[in-house]
Amino acid sequence: MTTIHEAYAELIQTLKDLEGVLRPAVAAQYDAPPGGTSDAAPNGIPNPTLDTVIDARRSDLSDEIRRTAAALLTATRAIRPQVPALGAALARWEGETP
Template sequence: MTTTIQESYAALIHTLRDLEKVLGPAVAAQYSPPPGGTGEVARNGIPNPTLDTVIDPRRLGLSEAVRATSSTLARITGELTEQRIILAAALTRWEGHEGGNSE
């Protein structure tokens, strides 16, 4: 099956919108005790997570998933920025402008 650039772009936008729905809650949750966990002990009004919270595998897994997502987004953003520059330059050359640099 051949995918057009428009279809790929629409799929990317759909994926980013789906990611947006879980990204905020995931980022916020990675620093909170997991549901059913032992929670935090407040010392002088400052939350201090218990060791069970700190080493909870669900919290650690969520934090790792957030870090991996962040790395993936940074990499993809760089790649897409480079492709946008290449595409814009090709379009500029196609339009008959010298140099092909639209930046």
């Protein structure tokens, strides 16, 4: 069984790991992917702006950022109510009446 301290440490480590990739991912999502994309548009003229917009890697990165944001909101909403609940339980333990 995991203790509260182990669970908390795991959450903090996960958030630190996320911080290491979140900032560069968010910064990169609107940049042209490295290595270039298609050789030319259908008319034979290169279109780097269009290539950036339709590049699947950029789209995948943006999708993953959205999924990560949703997961963070879900986790926050699950944990947030525990803060006052734990505080109230501690206050009751100490003899205070809510």
